[in-house]
Structures are given as structure tokens and as C-alpha cells.
Amino acid sequence: MSGPDNNFPAYARRAPQPQPRPEAQPVAQSNGRNMIANTQSWWQQKLHQLSLHSRVTLLAAVAVGLAVAFVSLAAYITVRQQMYQNLDKSLTDRASQAAQNKVLTNQYNLAQISPEALGLSDILVGVILADGEQIGAANSKPPPMAGPELSVAQSQDQLTKRTVGVAMDSQHYRVVAVPAQYCPQLDLGHRCNDDDLEPGALVVAQSLRPIDRTLHNMGIVLWAVGLLGVIGAAIAGNAIAASGLRPLARLSGAAEHVARTAELKPIPIDGSDEISRLAMSFNSMLAALARSQDRQRRLIGDAGHELRTPLTSIRTNLDLLAQADKRGGLRPDDRQQLLDDVRAQMDELTNLIGDLTELARDTPEIRNAELIEMSNVVEDGLIKVRRRAPNLEWDVSLEPFPVWGDERLLGRAVTNLLDNAAKYSVPEDAPTDGRAVGLVTVRLQDGVLTVTDSGPGIADADLPHVFERFYRSSEARSRPGSGLGLAIVKHAAEQHGGMIYARNAPGAGAQFTLWLPHAATQTR
Numbered sequence: 001m002s003g004p005d006n007n008f009p010a011y012a013r014r015a016p017q018p019q020p021r022p023e024a025q026p027v028a029q030s031n032g033r034n035m036i037a038n039t040q041s042w043w044q045q046k047l048h049q050l051s052l053h054s055r056v057t058l059l060a061a062v063a064v065g066l067a068v069a070f071v072s073l074a075a076y077i078t079v080r081q082q083m084y085q086n087l088d089k090s091l092t093d094r095a096s097q098a099a100q101n102k103v104l105t106n107q108y109n110l111a112q113i114s115p116e117a118l119g120l121s122d123i124l125v126g127v128i129l130a131d132g133e134q135i136g137a138a139n140s141k142p143p144p145m146a147g148p149e150l151s152v153a154q155s156q157d158q159l160t161k162r163t164v165g166v167a168m169d170s171q172h173y174r175v176v177a178v179p180a181q182y183c184p185q186l187d188l189g190h191r192c193n194d195d196d197l198e199p200g201a202l203v204v205a206q207s208l209r210p211i212d213r214t215l216h217n218m219g220i221v222l223w224a225v226g227l228l229g230v231i232g233a234a235i236a237g238n239a240i241a242a243s244g245l246r247p248l249a250r251l252s253g254a255a256e257h258v259a260r261t262a263e264l265k266p267i268p269i270d271g272s273d274e275i276s277r278l279a280m281s282f283n284s285m286l287a288a289l290a291r292s293q294d295r296q297r298r299l300i301g302d303a304g305h306e307l308r309t310p311l312t313s314i315r316t317n318l319d320l321l322a323q324a325d326k327r328g329g330l331r332p333d334d335r336q337q338l339l340d341d342v343r344a345q346m347d348e349l350t351n352l353i354g355d356l357t358e359l360a361r362d363t364p365e366i367r368n369a370e371l372i373e374m375s376n377v378v379e380d381g382l383i384k385v386r387r388r389a390p391n392l393e394w395d396v397s398l399e400p401f402p403v404w405g406d407e408r409l410l411g412r413a414v415t416n417l418l419d420n421a422a423k424y425s426v427p428e429d430a431p432t433d434g435r436a437v438g439l440v441t442v443r444l445q446d447g448v449l450t451v452t453d454s455g456p457g458i459a460d461a462d463l464p465h466v467f468e469r470f471y472r473s474s475e476a477r478s479r480p481g482s483g484l485g486l487a488i489v490k491h492a493a494e495q496h497g498g499m500i501y502a503r504n505a506p507g508a509g510a511q512f513t514l515w516l517p518h519a520a521t522q523t524r
Helices: 024-049 050-099 107-112 146-155 209-244 246-263 274-328 332-361 373-389 409-425 485-495
Strands: 002-004 123-129 133-136 160-167 171-182 198-207 372-373 392-398 402-405 438-445 446-451 499-504 508-516
Touching: 002 446, 050 123, 050 160, 050 171, 050 209, 123 146, 123 171, 146 171, 146 198, 160 402, 171 209, 209 246, 246 274, 274 332, 372 373, 372 409, 372 508, 373 392, 373 409, 409 438, 409 446, 409 485, 409 508, 438 485, 485 499, 485 508
Parallel strands: 392 438
Antiparallel strands: 002 133, 123 133, 123 198, 160 171, 171 198, 372 402, 438 446, 446 508, 499 508
């Protein structure tokens, strides 16, 4: 028998620790926050330096790694908890049964019979009495017994379970203590009465080495499976990233090719996923850019062709004037006619440059929109055109109609419509005695401006092309103009969310209809 356990933990009173000064705590917290912020910034910078391919691969590996880690941790904790519960149940059942049978709480049995004889070869058995005395089994070391087991022996109404490490053999034991009545029987023939029984606790302990070995092997397997899973996820993520980002590589290559060669060729599209839709948008952008370049080339080419005519005429007239001055000069009438021709060509050149400037802007929307009364715009245009065509009769009916837009652009468009109607309403052989030789009808109702002339109308073959830039029919080539007036009207209508179309009016000439939305329905 061993004496009372003198290894109970002793608790020493701790000396008071010096407290930090009140002003030091905020400084430490601030330094900690700065360190966290610097660490986050460093990681963000490193992630941004990685390519998208590398980030997708890293994301897949991290996601699978975290999933495997959580699953492995849950499996490990579950198995460990279950094994401990099974061990605790087995030890508690054995100890409770032995305490009830009073086989292992008898001093003679403990001294003479080893645990192996009772089928407890893997268990350490001992008894601790209420006074702290510890009694171990024969030919076996006693189980760990300390304060918790002593409290069971003293209270006799509880049991304890705990894990104890023994430094002697470097093992961990699961220790269970149950209340028991100890019989100090010294020989086989002596029987204990109730008065002889002493309160105590039966303590059984089993080594956790098999469980630790099993958990250790399980941890190795889980780590190996997790590592293989992360490697597999990285390989799969790399393959998926390579396959998924291949269209982006083609798109990037196409953009670089366009920047290097200015060739606006669309890229081939396979599939219907998000990257394919991005490629479709890129092709749409290339098509729009190609159309814009084509319009630019046609505008430059047509402008050069149209500018060549008035410039050639002006140069010819100036050369004639210079040569005539060297030979003594022209007659006053001829000189005046030549100067009038130069002025007319200059006016035509000025109008052409203004039209080209207006069309070259090609802005997608009105920038300086304001509330405009459309009837006032039409009246201003009528005043200008009536001065230039005094031998025409005008049938005008205007109703108020507010619109949001650019007054200058709308005024130019309306003036072009009225100029076009006035030009074709006057016959080429019209008399110059001031009599009315034609009629122009102008109507503005519910935002629809209709201008009808009394000219020969528009040929069916020319109707689809009248709003194209620099387009002039065979009948119009003998009349002044650049072929840009109706193109500017269409441009202004589209800028204001409206439309323009042409047709031949029954019993009259050409009829142009311009529709604009009401100011209340327009977005500013």
C-alpha cells in the first residue's frame, strides 16, 4: 500500500504584474491595425501581380484545400470523439460492475489477484480512500490518482473521467473513477461487515496509445488525401483556366493585331458562354469601327471630289482675271460677271465646308440640349429661305410643339429642307419678272413637319439614296448644291431621336416628313 498522495497541485499566489500605462494601449492597438493593413495591402499587391490564369489555378487549389481541411478536421474530431466516448463507456461499465461486485475493492483480491487474471490485462486498477490513501493491484503499477478521484471517494455520488499524462512511461491514460466501498480483508477467510467497509473510489485507467496511434495514422491519411486533392485541384484548375481563358487569349491577340496592323477583321467565335459573348461584343465594336472608318474614308474622298470643283473654278477665274489684267484688263461688265462667279463659288465652298464640319462631328448624342419651340425654328428658316426665293408662294400652317435639342442643328436641318423644296419648285427656265412660279407647302402638326414642293418629284431609283452623303441624282447635277443638305437633315433627326423620310406627293412634287418626339417624352 502506498501512502497518501502528496502530488496534489499546489497553487502559489502570483505576484502582481506591472500594468501598462494608459497611454500605451492605444499606441499598441494602432500599431496592430497598421500591421494588419500593411499585410493585407502586401497580399493584394502580390495577387494583382499574378496573371488571371495563375489566379484561377490558385483559387481552385485554395478552395479545394480549405474544403479538404474542413472535412478532414471534422472527420478527425468526429472519430476522436467517438473513440473517446466508446472508451469512456467501456471503462465506466467495467468499473461500475466491479464496484458493485466488490471484487476489486477487496484488499485481499487486490493484493493476490493480478488484473490479467480478471481479464483486465490492458487496464490499471486501484483504489483511493476518502483519507487519500492509494491502493494498487498486485504485480501492476497503480493508475494515476489525484484530486478528482479523491473527490469521488469523499462524495460517493459522482464519477469522473479525465485524460492524464504520466511522465514515467510517456503515455497518456484515460482515467475513470466510480464510488466504491473498500473492504480491508487481509485473508481469504475473513469477511467484511458493513461496519468494516470504508468509503473510497475504484479507479481504472487505460492507455490511450492505441487510440493515439489510430488517430495519428488517420491524420497521416487525411493529410495525404488532402495534399493529393490540392494537387489535383491545382492541375484541374490549371487545365480549366487554360481552356476557359483560351478565347480571351485569342481576343487579346486580335486586339493587339488590330493595334499593330489596323486590320479590323472579326475573330471566330465558338460556344455561347460569357467569353463568347465578350468576343461577340468585340466583333460588334470592330464592325462599328470599320463602318466609322469607311464613312470617314468616303467623307474624305467625297469631300475632296466636291471641293475640287469650286476650287478649280475659282482658280480658273482668277487666272483669267490675272491674264486679262496683263493685257490691259477686261471690260467692266465682263469683269463684274467674273467676280460674281468667284463670289458664287466662294459661297458654295463656304457652305460645303460648313456642311462637312457638321457631318464630321458625328457625335452620338446632343450635348447642349435645351427646350425649343419647333414652330419658332421653322419660322426662322422660312424667313431666310423666302429672301433667297422671292418668286415662290408659301402655304404655311404651324402649331406649337416643344422639343428638347440643339436649336442650331435643328435650324440648319429645317433650313436645308426648305432650301431643297425652294430649289426644285423653281423651274430652270422660270421668268424673272417677280411672278410666283412655284408653291411650297409647310405643315407642322403634333411634331410632324411636312414640306412639299411643286417640282418634278424624285425618281423611284433615287428615293432610297436621297439622304446619303454627296448623293445627287442626274436631274440635280445641273442645279447648285453639294449633296450634303439632306444628309444633315437625317443626321439631325437621328441626333434628336426622330426620323425623316421622303416620298412623292400625289398631284405635287417631292414631300419630306420630319418627325421629332415631344419634349415631355425625351430624356435630357
